[in-house]
Amino acid sequence: MAPERIARELAILQEGGQEASYLEGSRPCVLYRAVPTAGASLGLPTTTDVIVPVPPGYPGPMIDLAGLPVGSPFLPRLAGGTNNQGIVELDGRQWQLASYHPHQNGGGPPWNPMVHGFHTYMDHLIAWLGKLN
């Protein structure tokens, strides 16, 4: 799972003011706190916490999916948000994983473990939450 690599990637984001941490829970995930959203114009929060599962064998397998707190008002408004990919218990909360696959013909480049990581996945989370239906 390369914990040192994940730590390095999260440190890159932390330098930019992004709080992100690796947590075990019912499934190992990275928890990104207060990710910006486009919610202001819809009367929704301007940030939300997001979880992203750490795939077994990372960084070989691609990072995939994204989860929001169960009942999040964003889920019905996000691409893939209503396609429940499972529930995760983490950080004392329940999270619903959405069908979001940026590295799998999903608008992002093909997964390249030499270039991509949890720090670059932030780009996709910001884009995802920046486009609300």
Add this chain to the structure above:
Amino acid sequence: MTQATHQHERGKPDQAQLHIFVNRRKFDNPEKVKPVMTGAEIADLVGVPAANAVVRLESGPDQREIAADMPVELKNGMQFLVTRRTVEGGYGA
């Protein structure tokens, strides 16, 4: 290896140390981060094509969207968000 010396002009950042944050990641390569950059060039730092990019200055008192061809005078530590006009990769149930 000789250490480069940097001549500081009053009010202008040392170009070798100029850094900005895009989507929370620091960019400080002097070959890519210039004192004045357009929205398209900022989006290119995170690999988003200009035609699909929405660039927003997120820090400071003048937070605003930056058009692809709009030049921005950079200051150290500026925070930008780059999102996409079209978001793919989400599959409905």
